[in-house]
Amino acid sequence: MKGRYLFTSESVGRGHPDKVCDQISDSVLDAVLKDDPKGRVACETFCSAGLVIVGGEITTTTYVDVHRLVRNVLLDIGYNHSKYGFDANTCSILNAINKQSPDISQGVDAGGAGDQGIMFGYASDETPELMPLAITLAHHLVERVELVRKKGILKYLGPDCKSQVTIEYEDDKPLRVDAVVLACQHTEEILDKSGKRITDKARQEIIKNVAHPVVGKMIDKSTKFYVNETGKFVCGGPQSDTGVTGRKIIVDTYGGVVPHGGGAFSGKDPTKVDRSAAYMARYICKNIVAAGLAQKCMLQVGYAIGYAQPVSLMVDTYGTGRVSEQRLVDLIRKHFDLSPRGIINTLDLRRPIYAKTASYGHFGRLEFSWEKTDKAAALKKDA
Numbered sequence: 001m002k003g004r005y006l007f008t009s010e011s012v013g014r015g016h017p018d019k020v021c022d023q024i025s026d027s028v029l030d031a032v033l034k035d036d037p038k039g040r041v042a043c044e045t046f047c048s049a050g051l052v053i054v055g056g057e058i059t060t061t062t063y064v065d066v067h068r069l070v071r072n073v074l075l076d077i078g079y080n081h082s083k084y085g086f087d088a089n090t091c092s093i094l095n096a097i098n099k100q101s102p103d104i105s106q107g108v109d110a111g112g113a114g115d116q117g118i119m120f121g122y123a124s125d126e127t128p129e130l131m132p133l134a135i136t137l138a139h140h141l142v143e144r145v146e147l148v149r150k151k152g153i154l155k156y157l158g159p160d161c162k163s164q165v166t167i168e169y170e171d172d173k174p175l176r177v178d179a180v181v182l183a184c185q186h187t188e189e190i191l192d193k194s195g196k197r198i199t200d201k202a203r204q205e206i207i208k209n210v211a212h213p214v215v216g217k218m219i220d221k222s223t224k225f226y227v228n229e230t231g232k233f234v235c236g237g238p239q240s241d242t243g244v245t246g247r248k249i250i251v252d253t254y255g256g257v258v259p260h261g262g263g264a265f266s267g268k269d270p271t272k273v274d275r276s277a278a279y280m281a282r283y284i285c286k287n288i289v290a291a292g293l294a295q296k297c298m299l300q301v302g303y304a305i306g307y308a309q310p311v312s313l314m315v316d317t318y319g320t321g322r323v324s325e326q327r328l329v330d331l332i333r334k335h336f337d338l339s340p341r342g343i344i345n346t347l348d349l350r351r352p353i354y355a356k357t358a359s360y361g362h363f364g365r366l367e368f369s370w371e372k373t374d375k376a377a378a379l380k381k382d383a
Contacts, residue, residue: 001169006178008166009134009255013142014077014359015084015159015185015236017243021045022252022358024054025245025267027073028064030352033269035062037350043097043267044245047238050086055096056267066095073355078149078159083187085239111341112306114271118261121281121299122254123289126174129371130286131364133174135255137165139360140214145184148209156202158185160236165215177218180211181226185236197231252362253278258298266358270349271340273303277310279370280343282363284336288328290373291380295320297328301338308339323383331379 012019025043032039039060046053052070074080074088081087123130141163149157164181167174188195190202207225215223246264250256263274270276285297294317302312313332315325332338337346344350347369356367365371 002171004168004170004175006166006168007134007257008164008179009132009138009250009257010162010164010181011135011138011142011251011255011361012163012248013145013159013161015079016162016248017047017160017238017241018245018247019243019359020047020074020077020079020238021243021245022248022266023077023355024052024070024073025056026354026358027069028054028058028066029267029269029354031064031069032058032060032062033350033354034352036060039269040271041267041269042272045243045267046245047086047243049239050090051092051094052238053094053096055098057099058097059099066097067093079237084158084160084185084237085235086237111308111339113273113277113303113308113340114305115263115274116303116305117263117274118300118302119263119274119278119281120253120259120261121278121283121285121301122258122297123282123285124257124296125289127364129364129366130289132255132257134165134167135251135257135361136364137167137177137215137218138163138251138255139364141165141180141182141210143360144210144214145182153209154205156187156190158187158233158236160185160233160240167218174218176220177215177223179224179226180215180219181229182206182210183228183230183233184210185233186228188234191232191234195232198228203227254363259300261300265362266354270344270347273340273343276340276343276347276349277301277303277338279347279349279362279368280336280338283347283370283372283375284332286371287373287375287379288331290376291383293317293322293328293379293383297321299332308341310338313338327383331382334382335375335379 024045028043029041043056079086145161162183166179168178265275268275281299288297298316300314315328
């Protein structure tokens with residue numbers, strides 16, 4: 001995009017109700033895959049005041065102690081006391097899990113996709129992670145909140161938090177951070193005399209200890225900081241808002257920079273292409289950008305349930321490609337196996353790796369196999 005413009009992305013911390021549910025669903029998936037790599041999992045979680053419901057369709061040869069798993073996840077997040085409005089030790093847990101439909105499983109058993117749908121991948125040379133800058137900084141902010149809380153730097157912080165970053169661009173190049181939004185759950189000790197707002201001292205402490213270490217190099221005297229703008233955030237987590245698995249799909253992906261197919265990731269085993277094919281699409285786009293074939297690359301891939309190969313591929317390099325987009329499609333078909341089995345084998349997806357993906361985004365983190373750039377050299381040579 002030419003000229004100057006602002007772009008905003010948000011992230012949420014581990015204690016956000018929707019992310020609580022994502023982490024529980026993916027922890028159930030990991031527990032299955034640990035002992036049964038071919039287990040079929042579509043696990044959904046709902047949480048509200050004092051209640052967690054775990055449901056969905058799971059077919060496996062192993063056993064998962066759902067009640068113990070849920071409490072352990074909640075304790076690890078930090079919901080260990082009633083002062084945070086939600087306590088892992090006393091909340092109610094309902095297990096409503098059934099088996100996968102045999103009508104679906106017969107198509108998957110034959111190597112077909114576990115569902116129809118469209119998936120998107122993206123990469124950009126905007127950051128070292130080949131991710132958009134706004135969502136990258138937003139993730140780092142909520143990671144920083146957790147670090148500051150767990151290390152006791154700001155002892156009054158609770159598990160729930162949200163962040164938002166606005167970047168000013170000129171001709172598609174990031175210039176500066178225009179605004180930072182932080183909403184951090186806290187205890188009552190930092191409220192002013194009115195009891196309705198946090199003190200200015202606490203606000204400045206949050207800016208100093210959370211925002212500056214993350215965005216300091218890109219702020220200037222005009223950067224705006226919005227911290228707990230409702231005044232206070234004592235009641236947080238599932239006590240203040242319901243959570244549901246799969247409700248933060250833009251946070252999980254690219255911060256709204258590119259379209260989203262609509263399929264959530266968490267709680268789904270890799271036969272579900274709305275998860276595995278989105279990972280593969282990211283892997284492909286990242287290798288194309290790493291190969292220098294484009295500065296930006298977006299890939300859309302479409303599947304039909306029960307059918308192994310994609311029904312469509314579409315590449316958009318936003319005018320930055322060094323070869324044509326049709327040539328890139330040809331290269332993708334040659335160098336990448338886009339069948340569900342091919343994706344699972346290429347990215348080694350039948351492992352208990354998914355609980356970590358449920359916080360701070362699924363992309364831009366080198367610990368995951370879909371972030372490798374091991375195909376870049378071959379793509380560059382072939383192109």
